[in-house]
Amino acid sequence: MPMPTITAVRAFTVRGGGADYHDQGDGHWIDGQIATPMSRYPEYRAKRSSFGLNVLGTLVVEVEASDGTVGFAVTTGGEIGCFVVERHLARFLVGRPVTEIERMWDQMYAASQFYGRKGVVLNTISGVDLALWDLLAKVRGEPVYQLLGGAVRDELVFYATGPRPDLAKKMGFIGGKMPLKHGPAEREEGLRANVAALAAMRDAVGDDFWLMYDCWMALDLDYATRLAIAGREHGLKWIEECLSPDDYWGYAALRKAVPAGMLVTTGEHEATRWGFRLLLEMGCCDIIQPDVGWCGGLTELIKISALADAHACPVIPHGSSVYSYHFVATRPNSPFAEFLMMAPEADRVVPMFHPLLLDEPLPEGGRLKVSALDRPGFGVRLNPDCALHRPYPAA
Numbered sequence: 001m002p003m004p005t006i007t008a009v010r011a012f013t014v015r016g017g018g019a020d021y022h023d024q025g026d027g028h029w030i031d032g033q034i035a036t037p038m039s040r041y042p043e044y045r046a047k048r049s050s051f052g053l054n055v056l057g058t059l060v061v062e063v064e065a066s067d068g069t070v071g072f073a074v075t076t077g078g079e080i081g082c083f084v085v086e087r088h089l090a091r092f093l094v095g096r097p098v099t100e101i102e103r104m105w106d107q108m109y110a111a112s113q114f115y116g117r118k119g120v121v122l123n124t125i126s127g128v129d130l131a132l133w134d135l136l137a138k139v140r141g142e143p144v145y146q147l148l149g150g151a152v153r154d155e156l157v158f159y160a161t162g163p164r165p166d167l168a169k170k171m172g173f174i175g176g177k178m179p180l181k182h183g184p185a186e187r188e189e190g191l192r193a194n195v196a197a198l199a200a201m202r203d204a205v206g207d208d209f210w211l212m213y214d215c216w217m218a219l220d221l222d223y224a225t226r227l228a229i230a231g232r233e234h235g236l237k238w239i240e241e242c243l244s245p246d247d248y249w250g251y252a253a254l255r256k257a258v259p260a261g262m263l264v265t266t267g268e269h270e271a272t273r274w275g276f277r278l279l280l281e282m283g284c285c286d287i288i289q290p291d292v293g294w295c296g297g298l299t300e301l302i303k304i305s306a307l308a309d310a311h312a313c314p315v316i317p318h319g320s321s322v323y324s325y326h327f328v329a330t331r332p333n334s335p336f337a338e339f340l341m342m343a344p345e346a347d348r349v350v351p352m353f354h355p356l357l358l359d360e361p362l363p364e365g366g367r368l369k370v371s372a373l374d375r376p377g378f379g380v381r382l383n384p385d386c387a388l389h390r391p392y393p394a395a
């Protein structure tokens, strides 16, 4: 049966939240003091925006088909992403049938290998890939999760990321992952403060609620090991992204050094099946956390997940709202999902990609029925009130 072909590819950027969820206004918890690889420089410690955490902005990719259907997706990538899409990647899409996602992915990756492979180029390929899945699912009139093989569960259960696991517990989430505040440059005093914050939160939530620490690449092996050992007493379930994403050897050593039963997790800044192959084969972690908007998109996440399954390693995707939910619904080895608390005080559930997307389904009581995803494509719309900027329109 002849399928529509792709007739146009457009790339836009937009500021203020959206897929670059770090691009928030003053006073938001996500831009407070959180340990980062830049925390060793005191002048970049108090706010993550001080070193440029929100420098990229959101990338919006639209793909239009010959029958008039438009698919779209959002990720982090901003103006650089727009350039890569419109001046380079679009050529591999225009004129192709909407079904040929695998071939388009392979051409985008192979053609950009000389300057890509990870980082913003893979964010960009992910954005294009997700827009292609949205388009194909809309052309077929089905939700994306049905194209992925259908749901393996009726509802998703979530843990919450943010500074208030005590409030997340009241909202019905199964656990809370806190941002670590102090890094190694703040020495023993900082370490004691990190452990004290965990202990206080444990007192607030009781024994059975999961508590985790997100260390956002800020630590070294020695500090991470000491934090894990001290955290065990307070029921720290996992310790996340402690080291540089390039330090596979450090992660392998950390996994051996943490107390029995504590999980080492990482992968939100890793990309492609080859990056995750290193994490898995080197025994770096107990859970991988690819971000579907950064790791290469759904086409790549399917491969990463299969590889992880063969290593008995669960896949709990990082954030990414609907783009994760449609995937998690379909994989036996993704037993729960992350919800990032994007309210400035983490005191209520708000859409992760607010204000950019309309119709983003929200967990209620820490759960989301898969039937809430039953709309064509990823089931979301762009908010017409958000001012999109198209810096590199095709000539």
Ligand SMILES: C[C@H](O)[C@H](O)CC(=O)C(=O)O
Binding pocket: 030, 034, 161, 178, 179, 214, 216, 268, 318, 319, 338, 340
């Ligand atoms: C809170 C973390 O520093 C980061 O902003 C989000 C993240 O790493 C996660 O959700 O995981």
Ligand SMILES: [Mg+2]
Binding pocket: 214, 215, 216, 240, 241, 268, 318
């Ligand atoms: Mg994280």
